[in-house]
Amino acid sequence: MHITLSKNISYCFGVKRTLTLVQELLQENPGKTYYMLGEIVHNEYVINDLKNQGLRIVRELDSIQNGSSVIIQSHGAPKKLIDDLKQRGLDVIDATCPMVTVIHKKIVRLVQEGYFPVIIGKQGHDEVRGIAGQVLGALIVRSPGEITAEKFVGIAKVGIVVQSTFIRAQALAIVEKIKSIVPEVKFIDTICRPTTERQEEVENIPDDFDYILIIGSRTSANTRHLFKLASGKEATVHLVDDPETVRDLDIPPHSHVFVASGASTPLYLIEKVVALLEHKKISETGEKSG
Numbered sequence: 001m002h003i004t005l006s007k008n009i010s011y012c013f014g015v016k017r018t019l020t021l022v023q024e025l026l027q028e029n030p031g032k033t034y035y036m037l038g039e040i041v042h043n044e045y046v047i048n049d050l051k052n053q054g055l056r057i058v059r060e061l062d063s064i065q066n067g068s069s070v071i072i073q074s075h076g077a078p079k080k081l082i083d084d085l086k087q088r089g090l091d092v093i094d095a096t097c098p099m100v101t102v103i104h105k106k107i108v109r110l111v112q113e114g115y116f117p118v119i120i121g122k123q124g125h126d127e128v129r130g131i132a133g134q135v136l137g138a139l140i141v142r143s144p145g146e147i148t149a150e151k152f153v154g155i156a157k158v159g160i161v162v163q164s165t166f167i168r169a170q171a172l173a174i175v176e177k178i179k180s181i182v183p184e185v186k187f188i189d190t191i192c193r194p195t196t197e198r199q200e201e202v203e204n205i206p207d208d209f210d211y212i213l214i215i216g217s218r219t220s221a222n223t224r225h226l227f228k229l230a231s232g233k234e235a236t237v238h239l240v241d242d243p244e245t246v247r248d249l250d251i252p253p254h255s256h257v258f259v260a261s262g263a264s265t266p267l268y269l270i271e272k273v274v275a276l277l278e279h280k281k282i283s284e285t286g287e288k289s290g
């Protein structure tokens, strides 16, 4: 079995930065309670590790004790939520990825310039809720099929940003559809560099690979997008959210396997998958992989 690892494996710099900040806070202030509204990143292994270190993850503002510290997750948060937290006298620690903060600023600027705001992304995703929460009345769209003339009646100028982990080709198709309806469209491509690099690498995986494993959580948008892109290749593609499931994959001993991961997948899960693939090979052929 020949295993090739993606050049862009494990955490992106934004996730790494947020996790380092949270871990430092927890370690330097033992006994102090830190809250987070929603999940820091979409990976249950990472979440459980941090919960075990004392981080409290809650869904409702009312679940937060007075006087506590609240960490804003890497996906960011709506402006009103941050204002509410501050008004309650809570200590707000902003761990929003800088690339997401840029999207917040871009959409605010578009509205100031008179554009009707459109966000390409998944309704309900934490990052998209945070972006929409910087302005009033943004339209959120996810596919060209959702774009109809009725949605833009009386609108002459549309300004578009896109969720940082969205698939670029799909975003461009949506932009083209809006351009066919609205006279003036300004599109700011806010898909982040780490996402672009990962998507391009998966799109360019040579066809001589027999299997592609995408390691990451099913709740992670960027992991699902990589899986979708990989599914367009010749190879058989598996999304691995639990390394143990690799034991049951039917991968013949002399296969070429490409291993990639989402931006919120810890390195130890990737190492475990690779170790299980190695073990499979050794137990089936007695050889080590090249």
Ligand code: SF4
Residues within 6 Å of the ligand: 012, 013, 014, 015, 074, 097, 098, 099, 100, 164, 165, 192, 193, 194, 195, 222, 263
């Ligand atoms: S995927 Fe991009 S926007 Fe999201 S945390 Fe990573 S670097 Fe930041």
